[in-house]
Amino acid sequence: MIFDMDGVLVESEPFIAEAAVAMFAEKGVTVGPEEFRPFIGMGEDRFLGGVAEARGVVLDMxxxxxxxxxxxxxxxxxxxxxxxxxxxxxxxCRGLGLKLAVASSADRMKVWGNLDALKLPPETFDAIVVGEDIVRKKPAPDIFELAARRLELEPSACLVVEDAVSGVQAARAAGCRCLGLTTSFASGRLIESGANWTAETLAEAPADVLRW
Known part of the structure; x- marks a missing residue:
């Protein structure tokens, strides 16, 4: 079982958008949180960079x-x-003996900060993959392929839980099955992108996702 983080384990998008708005404000540029929505799930470089490009702003990265x-x-x-x-x-999942991983396009600083805030020790998971671990971001399959390798499994033996269109596309490109959560995009969008199942949150996950 490979979990994306934002929109799956936690709803942090409003907070990172609020932080990004504040960062741009410090640079004298007024942006709205909705401007970051097209870049959800693509990692913070693209999350910030996409808005900067649209606004003609050069970031100091x-x-x-x-x-x-x-x-x-x-x-x-x-x-x-x-x-x-x-x-x-x-x-x-643990009761069924499944291996667990987190695979997030966010950088290590954010992933570890989220896990600490959620009181989920890193040892909860058998593997953690973060944005710095890969070059090609979602929708490229690299992050889920690496997570599967760290779990010592084939991607076809893994189920990815995602909330973003780019993440679903990445999961399917890697050869994984995918449960899409509708915290960021509507069910229809996720299914069109390749999700095998959809649910509002993990609380409503279909029983089939743990039986295939």
Missing amino acids: PRDKLRTYEIYLDLIRGRLEPLPGVATFIGR
Whole structure:
């Protein structure tokens, strides 16, 4: 079982968008949180860079990304909660003897910050893959192929849980099955992108996803 993080284990997109808006404001540029939506799931370089390109702004990377993360980690303190069903679903997977991984396009700083805020120790998972571990981001399959290798499994033996269109496309390109959660995109969009099942959160995940 390979979990994306944002929109799957936690709803952090509003916080990272708020942090990005604040970072751009420090540069004297006013942007809205909705401008980041097309770049959900593509990693923070693209999340920030896509809006910067559209606005004709030149970012100072990685400094501006680091500043965004600093703001983000302040914002989530005491406010970040796991999405419904996370603990129960992970417990069910463990009970079935499944290997677990997190594969997030976010950088290590954000992933570890989220896990700490959620009180999910890294040891909860058999493997963790972050944005710095790969070159090609979603919708390229690289992140899920690497997660499968670290689990010592073939991608075809893995089920990915994703919420973004680019993530679903990446999962299917890797040869994984995919459960799409509708926290960021509608069910129809996720199915069109290749999701085998959809649900609102892990609390409503179809029983079939643990039986195939």
